[in-house]
Amino acid sequence: MSLLEAKSLTISIAGIPVCNGLNVKIQRGECWGILGSNGAGKTTLLHTFAGLRPTDKGQIYFSDKLLGEWPRKLLSQKLGLLLQDSNDIFPSTVLDTVMIGRHPHLKFWEVESQGDFELGRKALADVSLEDAQDRQVNTLSGGERRRLAIATLLVQNPELFLLDEPTNHLDMRYQITLLEMLVRRADVRDGALCMVLHDANLATRYCSHIMLMISPDDIVSGRVDEVLTDENLARLYQFPIKAIETNEGRIFLPGSL
């Protein structure tokens, strides 16, 4: 039983095709990386997987049930999406913000229990924001906001983590520690991850499977060691890319035109 399955999926945004007849299966225990050049529609695809956009053709199944047939609230207990950006217009503290991740787990008349607040504080500690819980969100730096958004997703605690450029704004240390933690959390729930990345080296390091969005009709997907090659990457980005085998694994270096 696959966690997420797209069958002959065709989607477009503002009339521009993103994919034509895409077939892909995300199984529990897998970690998928989506790579593509700017404007290839990676975010659009991820939003469609999350059920936020309609499809033109084809179906998406989550746990073998059509995505559209899931009650929104029940779905959000099992499927979480880290958006590319978060924008907070109204003042709010870090703790209040992270607690909105509990929303799908509470009935409308329920309030956060002490246990929910524990989860929130634990998630803040997981992203090293435990000392910032009373700070206003608009005083946080870009990287701290990113960590807060990840903490909110941890509080939501889904089975399938859809991550839109999770490493945006993060320094090297947090890129590694937070990705490792997200992979661990998905493992704990026996779930899966699917993330949009720009760094092929992070993809080799954490992903088991890769989807390369070369063109709407040419989306290459498969196991990381088979798909993530210098040839494919050069085709993807229309740019020379060199693979170097090291003791730590394969790394990719961009060349120059």
Next chain:
Amino acid sequence: MQKKRNEKNEGFAPNNRVMNKKPGSISAVFVSKHIVLFAVLTFSIIGIFIASLLIGSVDISAKQLLHALWVQDDSLVSNVVLELRLPRTVVGFMVGAMLALAGALMQVLLRNPLAEPYILGISGGASVAVLTTMLLGLSGFWISGSAFIGAMISMLLVFGLAHGKGDWSPVRLLLTGIVIAAGWGALISLILSITQGPQLRSMLFWLMGDLSYATYSNWSLLTLIGCLLVSLVIARSLNVLARGEMQAATLGVSPKRVRYIVYFLSSMLAASAVTLAGNVGFVGLIVPHMIRLMIGSDHRVLLPASFMLGGGLVMLADCLARTVIAPQQLPVGVLTAIIGIPVFLVLLRRQL
């Protein structure tokens, strides 16, 4: 007294009750902070309410007031209190509460801190209808009736036009509302420019917000209570929606459905407030921000607290409007601004 007050406060902040059972935690600190706010609000409202019954062109002592309320005879004092001051004070509270609640809702709906109850043309539609009625020489029931009808027409017009091809984004709604409001504004200017004499004065008073002809109605009270209850039910969804529609959708909130409810609630509240007292400005914009500056943006606290502060502020403003240059009266809308602006600026300064 202390105990009684706390019970009332907890009724307004449903999230406090459960958390309060576990003292000694950090959230208990949060709760006690809210309890202080609600205690101060309740105490102030009671104080202003009593003062509003006592003060005016005829001075009434506390003893006379109690007598008038208990005995309800045909004396002058009894008449003044029961026929004039009590309904006017209650209506003042209702208008303020409606506007503040509508403002808080409108700000989430449009995700814009500058939003206020009149921004989408509700009051413009009501104003055009009322001024037309006044121009025709009608008064009394016709004024409030036409205000409500004008507000509803404007509400449906904006709703329909903003809907377009299924997309109902905050920006589109905001722009549609602002354009419609500008249209109403032009019509208001047109009517004012062709009106002369005493009619013009009563029109200007109505436009500035005036409680002197306000009459209490059970419908308004029902609207107010109903809207408050519904908004408390969806309050946690509003916390999520305030972070954006996408974020809300990923957390299981249907943004469209919640936004329809919020549009309907805030429009009904604004329409009812305009029907009762004309354009009382400023309350709907500033009161929610005052509360946000004090306690943050949790709508489960923000909505009831705005309700109370808005009501109290308009009661206080009306109290002063009746007495500052008595026997002449000032439009209450002017006083709400004069009281509210310095308080708001102090809060803003303290926060930054």
